[in-house]
Amino acid sequence: MEHSGTGDPRETLRLLWRENQVRSGRGRPPKVSLAKIVEAAVAVADQDGLDAMTMDKVAAALGVGTMTLYTHVPGKAELLDLMVDAAWRELDLVPAGDWRAQVEHYARQTSNLHERHPWLRGVSTVRPPLGPGLFARQDFLLSALAGTGLPAAQASAAVDAIVTFVEAAAGAQAEHRQAETLSGQSTADWWTDRQVFWEEIFDPDRYPAITQSWQDGGFDRTAAQATTHAFTLGLKALLDGIAAMTSQH
Amino acid sequence: MEHSGTGDPRETLRLLWRENQVRSGRGRPPKVSLAKIVEAAVAVADQDGLDAMTMDKVAAALGVGTMTLYTHVPGKAELLDLMVDAAWRELDLVPAGDWRAQVEHYARQTSNLHERHPWLRGVSTVRPPLGPGLFARQDFLLSALAGTGLPAAQASAAVDAIVTFVEAAAGAQAEHRQAETLSGQSTADWWTDRQVFWEEIFDPDRYPAITQSWQDGGFDRTAAQATTHAFTLGLKALLDGIAAMTSQH
């Protein structure tokens, strides 16, 4: 797992929050800018995965020497921070409807976001980049949950629980598709390659509940469908449970 | 994010499911065994993180040349698969109580597991190693959810939703502690380093809900506490929601 939040704090915060500032006019005119570097890095990661997001490849995508990047960004860790916040800023979070509709809107937006940027799943979210994207999301969800009337401590925990579930479920969903493009092998083919498992290794007596569920048609046709199904059902259950808490206060 | 399930299928399945087989007696006597390699790799990752789990370091921990490992394991990807399944096999899943007690038992066990092996968070769970650990977990949860009386398709989706949430929440919890030991910097110090943010950058007017929640005491004292709080509340809400579904069938 890639870790973010490891660079020099002040410098990273400056890069995250700086407005488009005017150049002093002095010195050599830049061929690239920070924004273009982040954009190129995101494009590489979207296309070929986070492992392929190397300084070499980002520089090549910009038609620039590798070491040029270090003029604009302190290092790869900081670049990752900027990529994450740039992605989060893509969320279109406009309040509409009751708190539940707003959370569901957030969930859909996040699902789409991970679909566009499946590499997000591979970045640690402890010690996240303290940028505009993170705070916009947090403010939106806290504002939505305020509509439940829950006390502040519970509302805050509910937001964190929602974020945890939605990020994980959306990430898993997106990762299925990414695994197919990166490996060049469809999930169906991946399972076909492991057909021997069911034929020669799996012991129905050892796993009766799995066998029973199989016989009862409990398994979705594809792994991606199962993930989507779990996302939908899980979010509904989670929000139902949170709604039930409001009647106790 | 590290990816598993990338190696030769038949070979990996053989390694995952092989019983302790007898040696033929011919050839040079081995200094190491597959089991010891996996054990050492897990120990290195526990101690120093997944990034530090290099073939060099694992071999060194065993007092053996790096290339010796490749006699016993096809490559690093397969070793990772074996590590993950070995970890999952540590779960002590004995059915006791009703379905809800069983799921809560699973959640506690998983939380402890991630605490012992925080690197688990960094391994992709799409295309997982099809080993005994995974199937034991799945069978346990499907068996528990059978107690709800939900139809098979919904029970299966509920299991996936629970796994998604519990893995994410437990992983986040464990990652807090790991971040402290790996970086040598406590979470409190990390925030102190970013104090400037609140003093110079954060704009209360731009994020009213965050500011309001702050004033209402909505934030936990520490990030780790917030994560634990979210885990507890989220699991309760999720299970309440699932329980509510059973009354409709």
Next chain:
DNA sequence: TTCCATTCCGTAGATCGTACGGTAATGTTT
């Protein structure tokens, strides 16, 4: 004793991030 299946491992090539120091290009000053 000879053979040989099996394990051990040194070397080397490719791919990373990035420290270092030099080069190039512009506006400003003289």
Next chain:
DNA sequence: AAACATTACCGTACGATCTACGGAATGGAA
């Protein structure tokens, strides 16, 4: 116009890392 200050560009090199290759070592079998 010439020199300077400032900024951006980037070639080289070093240390990790995974692993392909092939040879050396070992000890039972023939």
